[in-house]
Amino acid sequence: MHTTFGSLNSNMMGSLIQNAKKRIVYLAPSISKDLAEAIVARKSNVAVIEVIIDSDPEVFRLGYGEIEGIETLVKGGMTIRKTSPLRIGILIVDYQAWIFSSTALIIEEAPKENTLNSIAVNPSQVQALINSVLSENKRDDFIQLSILEDEPEISQEKFTTQDLFKTKKDLNNRPAKQFDKEREVRVYSSYFQFVELKVSGIQINRRTVKIPTKLINAQNNKAIEDKLRTTYRLIDQDSKLPSGKIEDRIKELRKKYIKSLGDGQGTIILMNLKQEFQEEVDKLKKEIEKLMKESKNKLGKYLEKTKKDLIELLLPTVISSPPEDLRTGITTRKPTKEQAKKYLDDELDYVIPNVEEFLEEMDIQCDFKDVTYEMLNNTDFQNKLKALYPYVDWPKPYSEINTIQEKVFSRK
Template sequence: MMRLFQQLNNETICRYVENAKYRVAYIGPALNQYLAARLARQHKLLGTGTVTVVVDYNEDIFRLGYGEHEAIEILQDAGITIRKETGLRISALLVDDQAWVLHQSPMAVENPKSATCNAIALLPPQIDQLVNAVGITSKQSKVKPTDDLFDKGSQTAEIGVETLADQDVKAVKKNLDNNPPQAFDLQRQVRVYSSYLQFVEIELSGGRVGQRTIKLPDKIRKSIFGNDEEIEKRLTASYRLLDGSQIEGLADINKQVDELREYTRQLNKRLGRVMLVSHKKTFTKKRDEILQNIEKWKKSAIKQLQSELDTSINALARAGAGNLLEKSPTEFVSGFTSKPTRDDAEKYLADQFKRTAPSAEKLLNSLTLQCTFKDVTYEMLKEDKEFLKCVHEAFPDLNKTLLQESDAAFVRSTGPTPDLFSH
């Protein structure tokens, strides 16, 4: 007794077609080159009218991976009439007096060779209905059409009443040639890798508070600081605002960020860091805790930082006041009705420097933790063998799974395969 639920992958379908004695019909969104080659051969062996093909036909069908456009070309070259049914998503296969309704996943989702329970075998009355609905005819057919499935006895099929036009084929082929679909085996690999791994960039921006500088006005820098050894240690074209001492609490923030990076693996300098998706929930929770700690720290550190900034600017002003009074640039003395004092010089310089220097609030607001996630890309699996090597070294526990899934990662067929008719 025939099983109702069956497994019909691409190899099984091709084998059934090869064994057809007097008729074959394939109805579905599209088909691949291997099935098309078998249908073409049966058309040659069994004669005109024995092979029926009904497909949906548009560019998106091929981009989604329901089939390959090369298969259409094979059928056309064999002289098989291709009928079109817009929006067709379910498939059916008829071989002599056996038939199945089946589901075929897009190749971008599932390997067509996979052994999946995807078909239901039809009973003889249902096969009769299928024959009539599709408008299948054969001189050797053992089944008789049922008139109620035809439009008022006009022998018009329910589906596939439109023949695929040559101009439509040429237009779609041109678009696909100009912008080819991605290799479906690689699209599946992208899903597999992305389910295990994600790239992540971790950056604590604005954390080098002690390295912040101000650019001094050129006239002031050249005229009053040229001979001061103490200032020269911190002075080039700019002046380092802080003397290198760590703001209290900042070291702890940096430590927390370093601990966050331990959830990731550095593949290499070019590729960056990746993490296991299984740890992402814990990672993001830790990241959110650090972000909260940063905001709390900013509020507590602002007074200390502003005090150190003011001290640094005032020290710079004091160091330059004497030279300013001695050289008395016009820009400085023109603002006073009498001879300026040292206090005037210090106040003038401090005011000039504060206009350039950032405030503590501005410095601290620039401190933020950024974590940017990126998925594995199609191009990476297609072209970057170094990526696969680095991943397998960084995550040895994933080797078995990922290596098995990567077997076909660098295989890409373009155009009809030469050995399609040799099986």
């Protein structure tokens, strides 16, 4: 008998266990409730039953089994052994054995009948597996091997009711996700992502500062008060700083790669365009760095001019109606022109950034986020997605697939 590849799903394992007469050995990260019930049902009919699982609660969050399966075994009076970490699966029933891959349900559905996921091993290999798993008093050496291990390779440590309590507590604190929902999210996340293109400090000619109220408390000078009530433009609109080209590039980038869902639902990008988009963003970053270097001297002159213009504009008001902190800091009733200028120079330093601070704010960043299950099952979201990308063959949501399957099954 040669080693053969085949399919071994939960239903098949359940059937094999139900027909076991001498031995059941199950080793895997964890176990489903159905398989656990099948094992408990054979308790009084099978001489040797051994269950070995991974004791780490993370196996349940990955979807390797169900905590209800462990509870079923414990309530059924079965002895459970534990070892960690464990990701392989072995099923031994009487004189047959299979090595199978354990399925993490957070990644994919449980294997179907045509899934190639196991190896049926030959008799000599069965005995080797038994020697590696079972203690000597539970072995049946029906084939004499040249070397027999005195002790099994797999830990003999018991999984206790205290272990079960700790595992359930851990899962209550950090519950396992609904795996069908997580798989759907994973499928759609391979199609698109949400993207937020954050741009700051690029619109140089539109940058403004807010002038402190105490500096514009201009008695009987309504013109100045109206002009400075809220903000003051830092750079003249007619300046020759080349930020406009960067703004145009950003607009092109948004138009080419990003689509808006509207109503504050965010913007999205197709995954097959993400790398290309990121490369364009990286190019833009380099252009911004170049702009910063080229504009530094010219920008510094503009900022100095802005400060000078503001001092000239505010000087008469500060002299005639000095702010309290200035009035109480001089020895005369009114400040001199020089005192008022120095005061304004100091105060405006707090609101007008220096060149380095100004340029540091120039940046462009991308934040990517995956879609959520709630969004995928929102009809409005689905309709907008199809309207934005009418030529994409979107997968059906699992909720819709399940509804179709239920209708088919109900007809049978």
